[in-house]
Amino acid sequence: LIGAWRHRAGGVLLSSSGLFPVDKAALQRPELLAGRTPRTINMVTIGDDLLAGSSQEFGPKIEALIVYNSNPVAVAPESGKVVQGFAREDLFSVVLEHFQTDTADYADFILPATTQLEHWDVHSAYGHTDALLNRPAIAPLGQA
Numbered sequence: 001l002i003g004a005w006r007h008r009a010g011g012v013l014l015s016s017s018g019l020f021p022v023d024k025a026a027l028q029r030p031e032l033l034a035g036r037t038p039r040t041i042n043m044v045t046i047g048d049d050l051l052a053g054s055s056q057e058f059g060p061k062i063e064a065l066i067v068y069n070s071n072p073v074a075v076a077p078e079s080g081k082v083v084q085g086f087a088r089e090d091l092f093s094v095v096l097e098h099f100q101t102d103t104a105d106y107a108d109f110i111l112p113a114t115t116q117l118e119h120w121d122v123h124s125a126y127g128h129t130d131a132l133l134n135r136p137a138i139a140p141l142g143q144a
Contacts, residue, residue, distance in 0.1 A: 072086075073102035
């Protein structure tokens with residue numbers, strides 16, 4: 001607004017992602033997969049993906065799905081296809097959730113998930129170079 005961005009300490013930070021790199025692979029524990037290769041489905045195309053059959057390009061038909069930290073039935077594009085995909089009789093789905101969501105309505109199993117108050121975590125800040133250690137404030141409730 002006043003051109004201060006041109007001067008040292010003018011207040012502009014274009015991107016901080018390179019200043020605090022996070023090795024997310026270290027958090028994923030790939031050694032626990034024992035040779036298995038899981039797939040990650042894009043939320044934008046989850047409706048089409050759940051309705052797709054096996055093909056050379058797509059790979060095998062999706063027969064099982066684990067959903068966590070998301071509610072695709074409520075938020076993914078083309079909700080009609082998403083509902084149709086989750087409603088498949090031959091799809092085995094597990095949802096980790098705090099509440100009975102639209103996606104949980106279609107799950108074969110719903111497992112309780114911990115809230116941010118109940119588990120350890122590490123958060124990186126958007127637009128800053130800070131990292132935050134999240135310590136549990138309470139013990140997990142119920143069977144979470």
